[in-house]
Amino acid sequence: xxxxxxxQAQIELAQHGLCAAQVQASRNSVMPSIDxxxxxxxxxxxxxxxxxxxxxxxQMRSYRYADTDKKTGEKGTEQVFKxxxxxxxALRYAVMxxx
Numbered sequence: 001x002x003x004x005x006x007x008q009a010q011i012e013l014a015q016h017g018l019c020a021a022q023v024q025a026s027r028n029s030v031m032p033s034i035d036x037x038x039x040x041x042x043x044x045x046x047x048x049x050x051x052x053x054x055x056x057x058x059q060m061r062s063y064r065y066a067d068t069d070k071k072t073g074e075k076g077t078e079q080v081f082k083x084x085x086x087x088x089x090a091l092r093y094a095v096m097x098x099x
Contacts, residue, residue, distance in 0.1 A: 033092035040095065056087040063088050 040046035050057055063085060 030092070033096045037092060037095050046095070053087075056091065059084055059087045060091075 037046065048057060
């Protein structure tokens with residue numbers, strides 16, 4: 001799975017012999033994927049061993065919503081604050097790739 005907006009990463013994978021059939025664009029809708037991760041954690045379907053994924057858990061603990069929507073300037077909208085969230089994004093992509 002790959003972020004469909006990352007053209008450079010797709011080019012580099014192709015240069016290493018991975019064709020489009022092997023690399024699928026992930027559904028990267030933020031809110032539905034956050035909801036799925038949360039639901040799986042609450043249901044015990046997604047469990048972490050802290051000693052194995054300390055950086056992921058650190059990023060998850062600091063994951064939060066932005067104070068304002070950059071486009072409208074309104075407070076209270078569901079916009080993720082994009083800082084140190086690469087592992088959270090990877091987790092979301094992985095979970096959303098599961099049928």
